[in-house]
Amino acid sequence: MAPKGILSAACLAVLFLGFMQSSFAATYTANPPGGKWETGSTWTPPGPPGPNDEVVIKNGSTVSINNQYGPRVIKKVTIDGGGVLEDEHPGGGVSLNTDYHEGVVNNGTIRTKDGDASNKSSGSVVINGGNMTNNGTIQTGNGHDSADPAEKAGDSGNIQVHGKDIENKGTLQTGNGGDATGGEDDVGNDGGDAGSVSLEGTSAKVENSGTIQGGDGGDSDHGEAGDGGSAEMKGTVLGEVKNASSGQIRGGDGGSGGYNGSGTGGSVTLDGDETTTNAGSIFAGSGGDAKANTSSNGGQGGDVEIKGRGYEPSRKTSNSGTVLAGHGGTGSSHDGGPPYAGVGDGGIGGSVSITNSNPNGGTAENT
Numbered sequence: 001m002a003p004k005g006i007l008s009a010a011c012l013a014v015l016f017l018g019f020m021q022s023s024f025a026a027t028y029t030a031n032p033p034g035g036k037w038e039t040g041s042t043w044t045p046p047g048p049p050g051p052n053d054e055v056v057i058k059n060g061s062t063v064s065i066n067n068q069y070g071p072r073v074i075k076k077v078t079i080d081g082g083g084v085l086e087d088e089h090p091g092g093g094v095s096l097n098t099d100y101h102e103g104v105v106n107n108g109t110i111r112t113k114d115g116d117a118s119n120k121s122s123g124s125v126v127i128n129g130g131n132m133t134n135n136g137t138i139q140t141g142n143g144h145d146s147a148d149p150a151e152k153a154g155d156s157g158n159i160q161v162h163g164k165d166i167e168n169k170g171t172l173q174t175g176n177g178g179d180a181t182g183g184e185d186d187v188g189n190d191g192g193d194a195g196s197v198s199l200e201g202t203s204a205k206v207e208n209s210g211t212i213q214g215g216d217g218g219d220s221d222h223g224e225a226g227d228g229g230s231a232e233m234k235g236t237v238l239g240e241v242k243n244a245s246s247g248q249i250r251g252g253d254g255g256s257g258g259y260n261g262s263g264t265g266g267s268v269t270l271d272g273d274e275t276t277t278n279a280g281s282i283f284a285g286s287g288g289d290a291k292a293n294t295s296s297n298g299g300q301g302g303d304v305e306i307k308g309r310g311y312e313p314s315r316k317t318s319n320s321g322t323v324l325a326g327h328g329g330t331g332s333s334h335d336g337g338p339p340y341a342g343v344g345d346g347g348i349g350g351s352v353s354i355t356n357s358n359p360n361g362g363t364a365e366n367t
Helices: 004-023
Strands: 027-030 034-036 054-057 062-065 072-079 084-087 094-106 109-111 125-128 131-134 137-139 159-163 166-168 171-173 197-202 205-208 211-213 231-236 240-243 248-250 268-272 276-278 281-283 304-308 316-319 322-324 352-356 363-366
Touching: 072 084, 084 094, 094 109, 094 159, 131 159, 166 197, 197 205, 197 211, 205 231, 211 231, 231 240, 231 248, 240 268, 268 276, 268 281, 276 304, 304 316, 304 322, 316 352, 322 352
Parallel strands: 027 054, 034 062, 054 072, 062 084, 072 094, 084 109, 094 125, 094 131, 109 137, 125 159, 131 166, 137 171, 159 197, 166 205, 171 211, 197 231, 205 240, 211 248, 231 268, 240 276, 248 281, 268 304, 276 316, 281 322, 304 352, 316 363
Antiparallel strands: none
């Protein structure tokens, strides 16, 4: 047995350490009209916030992040209605690493700027760590257009959330790819690809009762058009996935292409490790139509996959909602002389699959 005095000293040391840790944790509230994350005067108390802190962005405050400093490591972020978290410049993006037991609650707006002449592609929104609840809007900007035959138009940024419980009651929307107008005949630049939405929860629930929308691919006058954005909800390590009756998930449409082809429609995937349920509406994106007089093919339509791998026979993959694959785009003929004369084919339509790969007898139901 340790001497009484030594035991008391050890207890005091533990208590003191806990006190010191809690005393260094704070809640930082953005001061209207907001400012840069790294600027002390943006916050009360003066910041910037650290890894053990919580952040609150209230109505009337817009806080901008410069991603050259890397992801913001923070315990918890709460954005009230009318509050905004955005990137500081086009192409920058918003990236948050939160505490595993906390996360992000968004009742306002998280967004990235449209691409511009210097940064043609818009930035992504990336959230890693804990829980994420979205009651507001998370959106990425559009890619920038390009008239340079040697330069692809800008892509839109993605929305990526990886954590525990993920619930969307609001809107997750990626931007459109930029349009490409440079070139002549069958030599030109390509359209930008649209951003995609990816929600992945580990040992938790991933649920949508709002709107998830992939952007549309950019058009191209002479090159290849951009692809539409896809949408994925995934539950790993006994995770559950559900699109509720009010939930709407849409893949983006492929862009309209010139001589080198049109864009593919964005696919939609629901993938639960335990149960996967769709009671809402799912629409994959359509393939882009070929531009007139180009003898080019239409783009392929997007697929819809609803799949599960529950380890018990009672775990089901089920659909009681509306599911539509994307249709193929329209091909285009060219009535001029060689080498452009010909007729382009229509794009192949997408497919729908509802499966359960449980080796113990799980079921897949379509009602």
